[in-house]
Amino acid sequence: MIARAASRLTAEERLAYLLLGPALLLMAALIFYPVGATIVTAFGATDKLGRISGFVGWGNFRALGADPAFWQIFRRTFLWTALGVTVKTTAGLGLALLLNLPFRGRKVARMLTVIPWAIPYPISAIVWQWTYNSQFGLLNQFLTTTGLWPHPPAWLAEPRSAFAATMAVDIWIGLPFFALVFLAGLQAISPEYYEAAAIDGAGAGARFAAVTLPFLRPVIVMGSLLSVIWTFNDFSVPYIVTKGGPMNTTDILVTHMYKTAFQFLDFGPASAIAVITFVTLLAFSVVYARLYFREVV
Amino acid sequence: MKETRSGAAELTHDFVELSEAGAAVRLPAASALGLRRGHETEEGGEGMRRKVALAAIAALCTGLLALPARGGGAASVRAVWMEYDARYNTFWQQLKKEFEAANPGITVDNVVVPWNEGHDRLVTWIAGNQAPDIAIVGTRWIIEFNKMGVVQPADTLLPKAFIDKFIQPALEARINGRLYGVPVALSARSLYYRTDLVKTPPQTWQELLAAAREASKSPGVYGIGVSGKKFAELTEYVYYLYGNGGDFFVTNPDGSYGRCRVNDAAGVDALRFMVDLVNKDKVTEPNVGENDRGTLQDLFLAGKLAMIETGPWFGGMIQERAKTMPFAVAPMPHNQGKPQQTLLVTDSIIVFKSAKNTDAVVKFLEYAYRDGPRLEFDKDFGMLPTEKSVARDAYFQTAFYKPFIQQLPTAKPWPLTADWSKVEDVMWDAVTAALLNTKSAKAALDGACREIDAARGIK
């Protein structure tokens, strides 16, 4: 009996590894080497071509740590991520619930929801940049003529409004994804559960709390974790909408890294930033997983 | 087993044809995944898995093998051109066709990159060992690429007669006697003004301010444009800096750049004047922080600006989009008591060390630099002539081009230093801080100089 159990486990494992094969192969080929190369470069001094000329140990990291601007950018990236993910997940959930209600034209509404996501990020960024302009853009024109906001700010001209405006673009682009993922999640909830709850006399709110949320929890947890990672690393939006300005007040870690690498040709420090990003996200994920991941992994 | 909804099966049932370079790879998605409609029977598990693996490997291999090697025939020239404006320009395609017809055996491989992405793409290609043979570059990038060790100086390949064709100001890429790149585009910056709103072209800053004040009185018009949004160039500050006799660095006796000097009297006064135009005199468009030079040009074309400082290409844009607008061009204004001096910018073509067929490259360059194509290039892209012979053409003797050409002998380019990217970044922050009034002009520039000197390792 033990022998049978042992052999069954192995067969199952064999099957598992076979099924994982293609995915692993792709990832090994295209990610492990580049990531490895980046980590190595982070500890090196590089020439302008990115070739390593020597090793400086923690030198690149120390230099970053000593730069107060770096910490500002670091903090800002946290703010950017926290706000962005919170709005995206809550608004996305709300939108998904809306799109789940039975009303005519729901199919059209769902289709329309996907559209912001269907536009390439750089193009969305440029269109928004144009729309935000106080002279040429239609946003302020709309706000003033409808009276919704008689004296709107020049969004990209000032640091604080520039940050909010850039964040709005990121949220705008990311919202359809969440709505869609949550919508798919809602579909997986069998109506039997709702029926059972309704029979017991639960109102809409209680049904949401007792059926919807528990079922969606894995999706929300994983979705928000992925969102944290993606938002943290969002490059196109801040880079194109404001190029990090005014006065670098919308610069986040990944745009700073890009500038360091491609504008200043400092590949060593840029790789160090990449490693810092990775370690930060890893630390966050570990904590997050410990708290929420029981049922997902 | 009862048949279940085969919606997913329907989706992936169709054959997908992927064709690269003539080789057709049929990826029978349906059979690879083992999906069949309805009632057909499945094969056994083992066979299925093997089929999937084989199909994947086959597809991968076919893709790999079906591709032609890069490079080309006997001799090829791989050129990277930057797109100056977004009009689908056929200049390089035309040139390629004509050159190939006249030189059978040499093929030209044109790669066109949007200007804004050009620098970063070249860096990637160079770092990835895929540098082209020649490329248009902003001349100041040459220093950087030289540090990377990938530039082959132009004067090692091209005969003296070729180089002697160029006018002096165009040879910005001549460093310590060595010419690294061949000038391809040249611009000097001037003041465009509305002749109906500005009666006499201002020559000094004081006249400029008066003219701006006067023009602002017209409804819906702003006197002059100032941009506050970070852009590829440090305009307009540099116009005021140079117009006040200032400069970015102290020049050492050996010609190298010393410490930063924008925070001296000349630099500070220049920034102060520009900031006052925005905040004190209020003769510029509002919310300068959201506008870069592109938006300023659009504002001028929309009739909202009376004056703007920009380059020769703008004339073409006015012809195209505001034909009836009454305008004229004047040399860049300078501070009273200081000499007139404007900014000069060149782009160059550089040859990379990795270029294999230098003979083909030289042939192509000599073909491209005949007067005919050069004149056409200048016309197409709104540039100034770089060759003495082209400068004599009637096209450039008009009232429009006069102010540009007359400023060339005294015009000054950006500092040619490898750290320029960082310097420009720091300078932009200082300028924006002053424009937004978070720092005084002096404080902003002091801070900038401190940062710049530190970054360049100057005590």
Added chain:
Amino acid sequence: MPDHPAAAAARLPALRGRRGRSRRWRAAILEGGGWTLSGLALFVLLFPILVMLSTSLKTLNDVYRVPPSWVPAPLTLQNFADIWTRYPLGTYMRNSLIIGVGATLLNLAAAIPAGYAVARLRFRGRETFMLLLLLIQMFSPIVVLIPLFKIMAALHWLDTYWALIVTNTVFTLAFSIWMLASYFRAIPGEIEEAALVDGCTRPQTILRIAIPVAAPGVVTTIIYVFITAWNEFVFALTFISRTEMRTLTVGLYTFIGRWAVQWHYLMAAALVGIVPVVILFMFVERHLVRGLALGSVK
């Protein structure tokens, strides 16, 4: 893992719900509210699209009018014609389509088996694998750009479809494996057991039961991978230099010049670029519907 309906229901507070007429009222308010809120949300979401629509129907001079107007004067459809004739938009779209479809298929081919394995099979290294997927996501594509570029050059895949198909597949693998795994996991084991007992092989259970029941997950994956590949910019810009091989996103970016942006063409082309995505979405949307309840499989 949510448990049996009865157990779940048993945990609910015993509320006295209202019945009959008030229930109908509440339903009506809910539907009306749903409409209004959806409408508002959609308006905010679609505001830039309306801007794009308005701009694409204007001439370039009209685009730069200050103050701007929603209504084009004159209204012109010329832009939609020009983008096809003056620029190789058709080529760009064809390339993006090939890459999008290719990446989607390749991704499914790798993710469906992997997701099933993660969800259903026990094996050593399962947690490690999931963690690995997550870790990969933490590196922005910018970071791996140059090393990846070198790999593509070494494989002679520059200026080919393969470079982008494979790259887009790899960078979306984490999401698709997770999505599919979570759906596969939700299928009660008894159903698969029954099928296996009935004589189906493991692959057959995957294809006949798991995938159809997980249809919303499969559909979401398809949409996600396709859109991500369709929109991808940095890799497309770096790996492809020949104009004939350009993707739509890079093509759109060329409307942005050093000195001027051809807004009217850019907006028109961007709108045209949305169409294939919308078509795909309409095609697969019905599978998002909650019709594939577990019950139907029985």
